[in-house]
Amino acid sequence: xxxxxxxxxxxxxxxxxxxxxxxxxxxxxxxxxxxxxxxxxxxxxxxxxxxxxxxxxxxxxxxxxxxxxxxxxxxxxxxxxxxxxxxxxxxxxxxxxxxxxxxxxxxxxxxxxxxxxxxxxxxxxxxxxxxxxxxxxxxxxxxxxxxxxxxxxxxxxxxxxxxxxxxxxxxxxxxxxxxxxxxxxxxxxxxxxxxxxxxxxxxxxxxxxxxxxxxxxxxxxxxxxxxxxxxxxxxxxxxxxxxxxxxxxxxxxxxxxxxxxxxxxxxxxxxxxxxxxxxxxxxxxxxxxxxxxxxxxxxxxxxxxxxxxxxxxxxxxxxxxxxxxxxxxxxxxxxxxxxxxxxxxxxxxxxxxxxxxxxxxxxxxxxxxxxxxxxxxxxxxxxxxxxxxxxxxxxxxxxxxxxxxxxxxxxxxxxxxxxxxxxxxxxxxxxxxxxxxxxxxxxxxxxxxxxxxxxxxxxxxxxxxx
Amino acid sequence: xxxxxxxxxxxxxxxxxxxxxxxxxxxxxxxxxxxxxxxxxxxxxxxxxxxxxxxxxxxxxxxxxxxxxxxxxxxxxxxxxxxxxxxxxxxxxxxxxxxxxxxxxxxxxxxxxxxxxxxxxxxxxxxxxxxxxxxxxxxxxxxxxxxxxxxxxxxxxxxxxxxxxxxxxxxxxxxxxxxxxxxxxxxxxxxxxxxxxxxxxxxxxxxxxxxxxxxxxxxxxxxxxxxxxxxxxxxxxxxxxxxxxxxxxxxxxxxxxxxxxxxxxxxxxxxxxxxxxxxxxxxxxxxxxxxxxxxxxxxxxxxxxxxxxxxxxxxxxxxxxxxxxxxxxxxxxxxxxxxxxxxxxxxxxxxxxxxxxxxxxxxxxxxxxxxxxxxxxxxxxxxxxxxxxxxxxxxxxxxxxxxxxxxxxxxxxxxxxxxxxxxxxxxxxxxxxxxxxxxxxxxxxxxxxxxxxxxxxxxxxxxxxxxxxxxxxxxxxxxxxxxxxxxxxxxxxxxxxxxxxxx
Numbered sequence: 001x002x003x004x005x006x007x008x009x010x011x012x013x014x015x016x017x018x019x020x021x022x023x024x025x026x027x028x029x030x031x032x033x034x035x036x037x038x039x040x041x042x043x044x045x046x047x048x049x050x051x052x053x054x055x056x057x058x059x060x061x062x063x064x065x066x067x068x069x070x071x072x073x074x075x076x077x078x079x080x081x082x083x084x085x086x087x088x089x090x091x092x093x094x095x096x097x098x099x100x101x102x103x104x105x106x107x108x109x110x111x112x113x114x115x116x117x118x119x120x121x122x123x124x125x126x127x128x129x130x131x132x133x134x135x136x137x138x139x140x141x142x143x144x145x146x147x148x149x150x151x152x153x154x155x156x157x158x159x160x161x162x163x164x165x166x167x168x169x170x171x172x173x174x175x176x177x178x179x180x181x182x183x184x185x186x187x188x189x190x191x192x193x194x195x196x197x198x199x200x201x202x203x204x205x206x207x208x209x210x211x212x213x214x215x216x217x218x219x220x221x222x223x224x225x226x227x228x229x230x231x232x233x234x235x236x237x238x239x240x241x242x243x244x245x246x247x248x249x250x251x252x253x254x255x256x257x258x259x260x261x262x263x264x265x266x267x268x269x270x271x272x273x274x275x276x277x278x279x280x281x282x283x284x285x286x287x288x289x290x291x292x293x294x295x296x297x298x299x300x301x302x303x304x305x306x307x308x309x310x311x312x313x314x315x316x317x318x319x320x321x322x323x324x325x326x327x328x329x330x331x332x333x334x335x336x337x338x339x340x341x342x343x344x345x346x347x348x349x350x351x352x353x354x355x356x357x358x359x360x361x362x363x364x365x366x367x368x369x370x371x372x373x374x375x376x377x378x379x380x381x382x383x384x385x386x387x388x389x390x391x392x393x394x395x396x397x398x399x400x401x402x403x404x405x406x407x408x409x410x411x412x413x414x415x416x417x418x419x420x421x422x423x424x425x426x427x428x429x430x431x432x433x434x435x436x437x438x439x440x441x442x443x444x445x446x447x448x449x450x451x452x453x454x455x456x457x458x459x460x461x462x463x464x465x466x
Numbered sequence: 467x468x469x470x471x472x473x474x475x476x477x478x479x480x481x482x483x484x485x486x487x488x489x490x491x492x493x494x495x496x497x498x499x500x501x502x503x504x505x506x507x508x509x510x511x512x513x514x515x516x517x518x519x520x521x522x523x524x525x526x527x528x529x530x531x532x533x534x535x536x537x538x539x540x541x542x543x544x545x546x547x548x549x550x551x552x553x554x555x556x557x558x559x560x561x562x563x564x565x566x567x568x569x570x571x572x573x574x575x576x577x578x579x580x581x582x583x584x585x586x587x588x589x590x591x592x593x594x595x596x597x598x599x600x601x602x603x604x605x606x607x608x609x610x611x612x613x614x615x616x617x618x619x620x621x622x623x624x625x626x627x628x629x630x631x632x633x634x635x636x637x638x639x640x641x642x643x644x645x646x647x648x649x650x651x652x653x654x655x656x657x658x659x660x661x662x663x664x665x666x667x668x669x670x671x672x673x674x675x676x677x678x679x680x681x682x683x684x685x686x687x688x689x690x691x692x693x694x695x696x697x698x699x700x701x702x703x704x705x706x707x708x709x710x711x712x713x714x715x716x717x718x719x720x721x722x723x724x725x726x727x728x729x730x731x732x733x734x735x736x737x738x739x740x741x742x743x744x745x746x747x748x749x750x751x752x753x754x755x756x757x758x759x760x761x762x763x764x765x766x767x768x769x770x771x772x773x774x775x776x777x778x779x780x781x782x783x784x785x786x787x788x789x790x791x792x793x794x795x796x797x798x799x800x801x802x803x804x805x806x807x808x809x810x811x812x813x814x815x816x817x818x819x820x821x822x823x824x825x826x827x828x829x830x831x832x833x834x835x836x837x838x839x840x841x842x843x844x845x846x847x848x849x850x851x852x853x854x855x856x857x858x859x860x861x862x863x864x865x866x867x868x869x870x871x872x873x874x875x876x877x878x879x880x881x882x883x884x885x886x887x888x889x890x891x892x893x894x895x896x897x898x899x900x901x902x903x904x905x906x907x908x909x910x911x912x913x914x915x916x917x918x919x920x921x922x923x924x925x926x927x928x929x930x931x932x933x934x935x936x937x938x939x940x941x942x943x944x945x946x947x948x949x950x951x952x953x954x955x956x957x958x959x960x961x962x963x964x965x966x967x968x969x
Contacts, residue, residue: 016554051575054944056755059583063575064945065551066842067567068537085533087554102530109610110528141578149582163757165944193944195758204758269525270632272670334525347948348685348939350521350529350634382761383881387892387912390675395881395890416883418890418914420967443946 013137015172016047016067017089019125019184025092026176029073032096034178038075038103040118041096042177044306045071046446050169050189053144057161058152060145072306072345075099079113080106083351117333119308121180126303128185133211136188139168151194151221158225160198167191168212171447175308183308189300191441192217195400196224201231201413203401204380206249208439208449209298227379231401231413239417239463243375243456245368245405248438251452253381253396254423255290255358256442261392261423263292263316263324264342264353265331273389274424275325282320284427287363288455290317292326292342292355299357299439299449304341306446311341316355317427328353346444356442358450363433368456370408371432376462377403377410392423398462417462432456474692477601478657483514483536483643486596486655492565493647496540499569500649504580507543507587508572509648510565511799512536513841514555518606521636522617524625537841540568541800542576546584549576552842587822588831592651593803597796598658600789601692605639605661608693613637616701620665623705627713629669635705636664637696638688644799652801660792661695662688662937665705669712676715676909678708678894681936682733683876688937690794711895714907721896721911723966727868728913729861729957731875732934734893735854736953740940742917743775743782744849744953746886747809748835748942749820751847753827759944761884764917765815767828773815776921781855782810784819784833791952792937793851800845802834809833809852813921819847839947846942848949853935856956857927864928866902868959873897873904874911890914890967914967920960928956 017025026043033041047069054062072085073096082102084095144166155162169189176182190212195204203224207215246254262273270276274283294301294311304310307329315323327335328343331353344354369377384396397418403410434454442448483489493510500508514536521529539552551571553564620635639661646654664686666679681687681699689695730738750756751763752770765773786795786804796804800822809817820828821836824847836845865873879892896911897904915923935954942949 050945052945053579056757057583059547059585060579061548061750061755062844062846062943063549063579064844065571065575066945067551067553068842069554070533070535072533080528081530083529083531085531085535087535087537088556090556098532102532105610106528106530106614109614113527141575145578161754163754165758167945193758197757272631272668272675330527345531348519348638350636351531382884385879385881387879388674395879395892397881397883397888399884416888418881418883418888420890443941 013049013168013170015170015186016049017045017069017172022047022172022174023176023182023184025071025089026174028092029071029096030176030178032093033073033075033100036097036100038077038100040076040178041073042307043071043073045069045174047172048169050167051141051144052165052167053141053148054165055148055152056163060148071095073099075103077103078107079115080110082106117329118179119177119181119329123180123182126183126185128303131185131187131210131301133188136168136190136210136212137170139190139212147217154221154225155196158198158229160196160228162194162196164194175304175306177308181308183304185303187302190215192220194220194224196228198228199232200234201228203227203231206438206440208300208441210300227401234413234415237414237417237462241459241461243372243458244460245372245377245454245456247379248436248452248454249380249440250378251360251455252438252440252450253384254426255360255452256450257384257386257394258316258358259355260386260389262389263326263355265325265327265335265337266352268325268337269331269334274322278322281322283322283424284317284320285430286320287433288317288320288427288430289361291315291359292357293359294341294357296357296359296451298437299359299451300447301357302447305343306345307343309339309341314340326353326355344446354445356445356448360452362435362437362453364435365432366435368432368434368454369405369410371456372405372408375405377405387420393420394423395420419462421460426457426460429458430455431458473598474601474604476607477604477659477692478598480641481514481516481643483512483645489645489655490647490653492538493645496538496565496569497647497649499566500540500542500573502573504545505542505573507649508540509646509800510538510540511841512538512645513642515640515642515840517640519636519638520613520617521634522621524621524633535840538564538568539841540572541844542572543585543587544573544576545580546586547576547579547582548585549573550844551575585823586826588826590650593797593801594653596655599690601659603693605659605693606641619702620705623702624665624667624709626706627669627709629671629713629716630667630709631670632668634666636686638662646797646801648801654797654801656796658690659692660688660690661692662686663696663699663701665701665708667709667712669716671716673716676712678712679876680704680708683878683894684737684938688792689790690792691790715909718907718909721908721966725962726965727871728960728963729864729868729871729873730960731957732955733876733936734874734891735955735958736936736938737877737880739782739852739854739953739955740849740938741880741882742886742889742920744852746917747815747818748847749818749824749828752818753824756942760942764885764887770815770818774813775810775815775918776813777924778812779857779924779926780810780813780921781808782852783808783855784835784850784852786850788851791851791935792950793849793952798834798836799838800836802832802836805834807833819849821845821847837949839949843943843947848942849951851952853953854927854955854958856930856933858929861928861932861957864926864957864959865899865904867926868899869902871899872911873899886917888916912967913963913965915964923961923963924958925961926959932956
């Protein structure tokens with residue numbers, strides 16, 4: 001019997017590690033660190049099992065199934081802390097002991113520091129049923145490949161080609177601390193992303209949610225094919241200032257770097273950025289509400305962070321006014337702000353607090369384009385980077401299906417164009433907010449997501465030189 | 467194939483997978499589990515990595531992190547369809563099912579994709595051996611006191627000016643065992659060590675906020691090598707300069723708008739090469755595979771071999787055999803031996819960065835640039851060590867040749883469109899140059915243009931004595947993975963560049 005014959009058909013997605021094994025590893029690591037002399041210890045385990053089907057034109061070119069996990073232990077001695085991480089769960093206790101040894105060595109070399117805060121004790125599962133959706137778990141490789149085939153076929157029927165990715169994942173997080181925190185939660189994730197190209201016309205769609213049903217792939221495919229076809233025959237966009245309708249993905253793009261404008265505990269503690277310098281000021285129109293909301297219905301809600309702190313909703317722009325900042329335990333202590341459950345540890349970066357569930361509230365304006373006499377519709381923004389955090393200025397470009405708007409109707413498709421704009425400035429000129437929201441992942445942020453509706457902005461400048 | 471010599475005794479003797487024979491056993495187990503009807507090709511990669519990161523700041527805290535990962539990724543072709551699966555290793559103390567689990571899931575995944583367009587890999591001769599990065603001083607064996615004393619000295623030096631509000635300094639090291647095997651008979655063992663440092667100083671007053679960095683604003687710099695690389699950076703001296711420059715920038719005049727001649731320093735040129743050459747000539751992008759995410763390219767498949775990409779002063783090579791960068795290796799991540807290639811020869815595009823599959827689709831031979839982020843991801847074309855070949859002369863000679871213009875360096879903001887055509891970069895520093903001499907420091911400098919226009923305007927490149935290389939991460943693929951690569955150049959004279967584009 002060959003290997004293929006012995007391989008079972010697709011199984012529903014399961015978590016990478018599982019509750020019992022994850023908590024057991026965390027407890028072993030913490031106990032060993034404390035036994036080795038650490039004053040304090042904590043551990044978390046992130047697990048992820050994911051299946052990706054990436055397709056282009058007529059083939060699946062990147063199928064990937066990944067089962068991964070990381071156990072990270074933090075041990076503290078005389079206020080000096082060291083973190084040690086491993087994928088080897090059989091070494092959990094050894095890693096805990098090693099973290100304690102490292103912390104003691106740091107304290108011996110550099111002396112003590114004031115002891116930082118700890119998350120308040122809480123025990124039990126975070127078994128929110130809305131986080132685990134069976135339909136998402138059952139979206140196996142065969143089903144995703146079939147969806148990709150249908151999408152590629154639809155694009156071919158329109159005389160074009162489809163490029164995209166569909167994936168599902170199971171995310172889990174366990175946290176244990178010496179002060180009595182014991183938490184575990186698991187969550188599914190379904191994500192679709194698609195670009196259709198017809199001649200020189202392109203259109204893009206993406207959405208991510210705990211539930212596959214929210215994505216509505218069939219409708220998204222039909223709409224994206226239709227828009228790509230309509231976007232054929234692009235002309236260059238003359239430099240100038242336009243009334244623009246930003247689609248939901250473009251609005252989300254405008255918000256994805258909001259942390260850089262000072263909405264974190266670190267920035268508040270350093271005395272820089274919006275919350276430190278402009279708290280309470282009306283910086284955008286009152287209709288704009290932006291929060292970091294780990295309890296949001298859309299996107300990738302999750303109940304607690306890597307330190308075991310409950311993740312709470314933090315208003316960032318509260319009815320247009322600069323409001324709060326997200327924190328982890330360290331930045332909460334430094335800034336005097338409350339812990340909000342936004343600890344994050346990214347590769348090649350220092351641990352820091354980060355907004356991971358950026359949510360802009362939807363409005364009720366059904367047809368934003370109808371309110372533009374002469375202007376522009378922008379579907380998607382691309383390669384955004386901060387030029388000046390103080391003025392909240394970004395540079396980037398438009399991408400995919402963008403059109404001139406004349407007398408309230410989309411007319412001539414236009415090519416991508418560059419812009420440099422202030423985010424607060426643009427959101428300060430919003431006079432319409434759409435009802436529908438799309439969610440997109442935040443790159444390099446664990447479980448990160450930004451969800452936003454379309455907005456109409458009066459006066460948005462495109463062009464490089466002023 | 468072996469390149470030992472000069473290696474500190476401890477540098478490669480850590481971890482469970484230091485033993486090539488044990489690694490081979492796991493790889494063979496994975497390959498055996500792929501043997502099935504219809505499987506025409508299989509390869510497996512086993513990677514064990516450990517990373518050490520230390521950061522400290524002016525506020526006095528110290529963050530130390532050591533991360534260890536190990537896992538296996540298996541790739542198969544079944545009836546012309548790819549399958550790939552990756553699983554973390556459970557650990558040496560347990561009965562590890564990861565090789566078999568990854569192999570079986572890879573086959574299952576490929577079967578689901580059968581019936582679509584077929585992938586054909588051209589035949590290849592096997593290549594086997596062991597390769598180690600030469601290391602003089604094992605960075606993991608450096609005493610805590612030495613490391614931390616250096617960090618403290620750096621922070622003190624950068625913090626000296628009163629206007630400096632925040633300083634972050636960091637040291638990092640990474641070591642890896644990367645093992646590869648395939649159904650064609652290759653068995654490869656690479657043992658890598660990297661070392662690096664980062665420094666950023668932020669000065670602020672009522673007029674605004676300014677930042678300076680060293681050795682490079684984007685994650686500092688890391689090299690393939692040991693602690694000797696960090697010692698060679700002269701960090702305390704450079705830290706004092708960085709703190710002073712950040713402060714001087716607060717009162718520096720705003721850089722102007724218009725059109726000007728520029729000499730661009732190596733730290734900024736590294737990013738210019740990366741964004742407007744490296745990504746643009748990845749063959750999978752040219753063929754459309756990245757259209758949905760990272761974007762396509764202004765280069766067409768038929769352009770490779772004849773497209774005028776830049777001026778005759780522009781020769782850009784891919785050289786993974788050049789020592790000391792993060793784009794240095796002996797085999798890429800699908801087992802192709804490292805070879806120096808000329809990508810752009812005196813301004814003409816001769817070759818793309820490719821994998822076996824993308825090269826076959828374009829009826830070319832691979833340039834050996836299939837690379838992946840550890841064990842968990844499928845290899846895709848990433849840059850290797852891609853650099854602009856030096857020309858002649860010193861930086862002062864190049865400034866004199868320019869006459870009037872600006873000398874700019876080190877990136878502060880960057881963006882390029884999805885075809886890698888229209889770009890806009892800001893730099894941390896700029897100096898006015900008049901009559902070939904550096905004058906005033908300016909703040910808020912930026913420039914923009916289009917790729918062929920920019921490279922076509924390169925008039926001269928300084929000599930090898932001014933050459934600097936930088937290791938950097940970059941993102942690509944869905945799921946997004948970090949590619950680690952090297953770019954370098956000498957200062958480069960470019961005529962007629964649009965400046966002051968940020969407004």
